[in-house]
Amino acid sequence: MALVQEATRRPVTASAGVSFEGVSKKFPDGTVALNPVTFEVESGEFVAVVGPSGCGKSTLLRLASGLTKASTGSIDVAPGKLGYVFQDATLLPWRTVRRNVELLAELRGVPKAEARAAASAAIATVGLNGFEDKYPRALSGGMKMRASLARALTTAPEVFLFDEPFGALDEITRERLNDELLRLFADRRFAALFITHSVAEAVFLSTRVLVMSGRPGRIVADIDVPFGYPRASELRYDPAFARIAGEVGAALREAHS
Amino acid sequence: MTSVVLPGAGPDLPDGPGVAVAPGDAPEKRPSLLGVVVPPLLLSAAVVGVWYLFSYVILKPSRRFLLPPPQTVIHTSFLEWNNLHPLLQSLALTAKAAGLGLAISILLGFAIAVAMSQAKAIERSVFPWAVVVQTVPILALVPIIGFMFGYNFRSRVLVCVIIAIFPIITNTLFGLQSVEEGPHDLFTLQGVSRWTRLWKLQFPAALPNVFTGLRISAGLSVIGAIVGDFFFTQGQPGLGILINTYLNRLETPQMYGDVILSSLLGIFAFLMVGAVSKRVIGAWYDSARGRAA
Numbered sequence: 001m002a003l004v005q006e007a008t009r010r011p012v013t014a015s016a017g018v019s020f021e022g023v024s025k026k027f028p029d030g031t032v033a034l035n036p037v038t039f040e041v042e043s044g045e046f047v048a049v050v051g052p053s054g055c056g057k058s059t060l061l062r063l064a065s066g067l068t069k070a071s072t073g074s075i076d077v078a079p080g081k082l083g084y085v086f087q088d089a090t091l092l093p094w095r096t097v098r099r100n101v102e103l104l105a106e107l108r109g110v111p112k113a114e115a116r117a118a119a120s121a122a123i124a125t126v127g128l129n130g131f132e133d134k135y136p137r138a139l140s141g142g143m144k145m146r147a148s149l150a151r152a153l154t155t156a157p158e159v160f161l162f163d164e165p166f167g168a169l170d171e172i173t174r175e176r177l178n179d180e181l182l183r184l185f186a187d188r189r190f191a192a193l194f195i196t197h198s199v200a201e202a203v204f205l206s207t208r209v210l211v212m213s214g215r216p217g218r219i220v221a222d223i224d225v226p227f228g229y230p231r232a233s234e235l236r237y238d239p240a241f242a243r244i245a246g247e248v249g250a251a252l253r254e255a256h257s
Numbered sequence: 258m259t260s261v262v263l264p265g266a267g268p269d270l271p272d273g274p275g276v277a278v279a280p281g282d283a284p285e286k287r288p289s290l291l292g293v294v295v296p297p298l299l300l301s302a303a304v305v306g307v308w309y310l311f312s313y314v315i316l317k318p319s320r321r322f323l324l325p326p327p328q329t330v331i332h333t334s335f336l337e338w339n340n341l342h343p344l345l346q347s348l349a350l351t352a353k354a355a356g357l358g359l360a361i362s363i364l365l366g367f368a369i370a371v372a373m374s375q376a377k378a379i380e381r382s383v384f385p386w387a388v389v390v391q392t393v394p395i396l397a398l399v400p401i402i403g404f405m406f407g408y409n410f411r412s413r414v415l416v417c418v419i420i421a422i423f424p425i426i427t428n429t430l431f432g433l434q435s436v437e438e439g440p441h442d443l444f445t446l447q448g449v450s451r452w453t454r455l456w457k458l459q460f461p462a463a464l465p466n467v468f469t470g471l472r473i474s475a476g477l478s479v480i481g482a483i484v485g486d487f488f489f490t491q492g493q494p495g496l497g498i499l500i501n502t503y504l505n506r507l508e509t510p511q512m513y514g515d516v517i518l519s520s521l522l523g524i525f526a527f528l529m530v531g532a533v534s535k536r537v538i539g540a541w542y543d544s545a546r547g548r549a550a
């Protein structure tokens with residue numbers, strides 16, 4: 001059984017989802033969070049980013065989303081809907097799960113019935129059925145993160161930014177949500193920029209892994225992951241998978257030293 | 258194998274008696290009715306006991322009028338219509354002043370806090386004045402207010418507002434400003450207006466703090482109504498003026514009756530705020546532990 005399938009890279013003519021050109025970031029207090037980085041995430045591409053803590057990964061996403069302005073260089077993000085899953089769940093404690101998931105549609109002035117339908121679908125996708133009317137305080141950490149993911153899904157984004165969304169979850173839940181996320185990706189083919197600390201997660205999800213050096217971060221390796229989608233859970237135990245994970249791990253160790 | 262119970266094992270925050278268990282929570286440690294009712298009753302009994310001790314043992318009979326025993330106070334003040342009637346009339350007046358003062362404090366305090374949260378310049382220019390109003394001794398202000406606005410109902414309400422507004426301003430402002438960066442980013446990414454942000458994010462997030470302020474202000478407003486009345490010494494009498502009147506006539510049972518009504522009014526205000534708070538934010542905020550999660 002060959003789990004390794006031919007790579008499904010986008011043709012070169014594809015529009016860029018996200019493109020960074022010599023982008024660096026220096027905070028007003030003098031902290032240099034990011035050395036100039038240049039990379040592209042085409043739409044239909046899933047790019048994972050790994051790197052030591054504090055190397056500027058979150059900063060990278062904040063720059064891509066426009067929450068922070070770059071100090072140098074230029075950033076292009078495909079016009080259209082942007083999805084952003086933060087490092088914390090950032091649920092509003094006074095809203096039930098359903099109302100939290102409906103929030104973005106509500107803020108964008110989407111009609112109520114439509115918002116409700118989108119929320120129900122997203123809640124089902126992340127497996128939170130039955131918890132719609134619970135307040136966040138009644139959820140476990142993993143369930144909060146799933147609600148946060150569901151909230152981002154309602155916007156049907158074309159560019160999707162993930163900041164270590166599953167970092168706090170146990171292995172099994174994490175793998176389940178990875179599978180779920182890939183199913184969505186196979187279905188919708190957004191451009192994804194996914195931060196993680198887990199090499200296995202990075203390789204399992206992505207078409208490409210970017211490895212960053214310690215602060216101030218820059219990209220020290222750009223490793224292709226030549227598996228097609230959909231990906232079966234068993235891919236994680238495939239020798240080819242292990243080889244690429246080994247490569248990423250080695251680059252990461254080098255970046256740390 | 259012996260099972261060892263580690264010190265510190267088990268719930269880290271044992272629910273004491275009287276800690277309300279929110280509906281929907283697992284009823285692991287629902288405080289028993291006994292636990293809720295008995296300790297406060299014991300304390301009340303002790304207080305009444307000390308009262309008797311003073312009236313009958315410590316005070317000589319010739320000086321017993323300084324603190325008449327409970328049954329005398331209750332009988333004279335509350336069971337004799339001639340005495341009860343003026344007390345109730347004053348209570349109504351004082352309650353009205355305190356309630357109106359609190360309502361104005363809420364509206365005005367909230368508006369001021371919102372304005373301050375919207376611009377640092379407003380915060381910097383208004384805050385010192387809020388502090389001044391809070392710290393100037395109310396006793397110094399009362400006569401001035403009397404001169405300027407007359408010894409009427411409006412002036413009594415004004416005293417309530419002056420004394421009750423500060424906790425509402427500070428707590429509301431603190432709540433509006435304490436929203437974390439994450440939720441703010443979430444709203445920023447949707448390109449919301451500042452009013453949407455205020456109404457859908459900052460205001461609900463501030464509610465627990467608003468109620469903290471309200472709980473303090475409700476009591477202060479009652480105090481303001483009584484103190485203002487006490488020092489005006491003119492106009493239609495509220496509970497404050499009556500204290501003076503009874504004192505001058507050495508009608509101490511009525512005076513203590515007045516004090517009891519005053520504190521009942523304060524307790525009522527406090528409980529009302531608690532009940533409203535529980536209704537509004539009880540589903541998602543655990544005020545006993547001061548957190549949402």
Ligand SMILES: Nc1ncnc2c1ncn2[C@@H]1O[C@H](COP(=O)(O)OP(=O)(O)OP(=O)(O)O)[C@@H](O)[C@H]1O
Binds near residue numbers: 028029052058059
């Ligand atoms: N607003 C800020 N002002 C000053 N320095 C900042 C600011 N935000 C982040 N930094 C600094 O920039 C660096 C990169 O931060 P960033 O949050 O991007 O790291 P990260 O790679 O996401 O780390 P982690 O993996 O721990 O989440 C850190 O050293 C941090 O201290």
Ligand SMILES: [Mg+2]
Binds near residue numbers: 058059087163
């Ligand atoms: Mg980070």
